[in-house]
Amino acid sequence: MLVLAFWGGVAQAAGCGAAGMTQAVVIGETGRSMLIHLPAEFDPDRPLPLVVLLHGSGGTGANMLKSAGLALAGDRHGFIVAAPDGGIPHDKGYVWNIPGVPTVSGEVPGPEDADDVAYIRTSIDWLVAQGCVDATRVYATGLSGGGRMTSWLGCVAADRFAAIAPVVGLRAGNPSKDDPHTPDPATCTPSHAMPVMAFAGDRDATNPIQGGGAGYWQYTMHAAQQRWAQLNGCKAAPVTRWVAVDVYEEWYTGCRDDADVAGRITVGGGHSWVADNDAMWAFFSRFRRK
Template sequence: MIFNRLLVASLALFVSVPAVQARPCATGDAGATRRVEIGATGRSMLVHFPAGYRTGRRAPLVWLFHGSGGSGENILKQSKLAEAADRHGFIVAAPDGGIAVNQGFVWNIPGVPTITGKIPGPDDADDVAFVLAATDWLAAQRCADSARVYATGLSGGGRMTSWLACVAANRFAAIAPVVGLRAGNPLASDPRLPDPATCAPARPVPIIAFAGDADTTNPIQGGGAGYWQYTMHMAEARWADINGCRSGPRTRELSPAHYEIRYERCRDGADVVGRIERGGKHVWLADNDAMWTFLSRFRRN
């Protein structure tokens, strides 16, 4: 009898105590951009929280990488991706590259020379490690949904985006390089080809890439600087092979100024799309709404 009374009292106490709720994201306010110190990494970055963002509900995260010599602040302004985030409800993370040059920064893509002509060394910051650690930190803060993490970037930031797909495919649901799609480093023996040993992702990666056919910095026809060399179409074809695409390339006219080259029927639905602007140059020429429409179709399992 005494045991029964104690059991009832214990159950009543258990029921009456509310469950402790995990702390919701307190890193930023809806519609605001702020610089955030990222855990123990020793680095910070700009993070934009979309208008209408609700604390306690994890949002998709889009990494935005600046071009070589740029900064997170500059690419946020140039790309207008924060405005797209406000329309569609995703977080934008805009870090600075780990290697300082002049008044800006470049990304550490191993084995590939930066705009200074120097190949990053072992003492340079590991940008891949930082991005992955910062992604984990934002997820641990209950801000970002780790199943809906995406990457985009301009020029050198597009190459950084491509590199992340090569070496950390299991962390990104899809990518969208802008004037910067690569599929690994140029092959040493024939730079007109990508080196398959430098891009062997663990899973297919859905890709939409934006470029202009009048870009003389990263020409879609290939050539250019040592980090570029092979054509954008070669990069697309290599990703189509990686993703196991069974259809394509197929060209589709979108407008008098734009066309697409598409590879479809790929493993896990990981299509490869190149959207080309006729007369487009080396600038942010992505259609941000179309980019998000593509990216948001995918989530990481």
């Protein structure tokens, strides 16, 4: 049951914060907190969709929330945004634990490092238990290393997410050890079809859509899209369409459970938040987890 108090005339959802505000919330007994933004029109009697926003390598949830503009989109469209910190300290921020894949430090996370997948799973379950979040409408997005973590969640935690939208970070499993220019199918086995909308810039030199780059990258964005389309059982040939003067999309349709796979490319875009938040939400809002 959702418990409410009223502080200064502002509705407070127990554990989730205040409507129209961003607050740090301690998640259950994890010992870790995350920033939660409730939309201004939050209705405490109606659980809302949740978008989990993941920062890039060396970043923080606070900085990601400021730069991505998703809190404003949440206010417009009526969804909650959760912005956690990764579990591995790095530089002045954090990186995410994607097992078997080196972080930007070049080191592969070990068993002593925080289990970020478990933390995010627990966080979602806890927010649902507070009565704030609709468990069938949980989505993930993230920038760069957060985009790779978003992809990883689609691979190994599909039971919690209705759709994902990596930004300059789409992957479909770890690079194959035998041929790093292809994804290893054994490392991405989602429990159900996962709708994907990926955003990228064609001038990204850090995570180039043409592949290459650091050891955690290697295969092309197109290879990642093809693998997700295969995982989702998409049967129609991909279609390319221009949606703006400098933005085009590649769509795979005819997929199991209508779980489309889309890549949205900004011509001249670099390694930054190139996502159109309204387009992202329009995609997310089509899907509910069964």
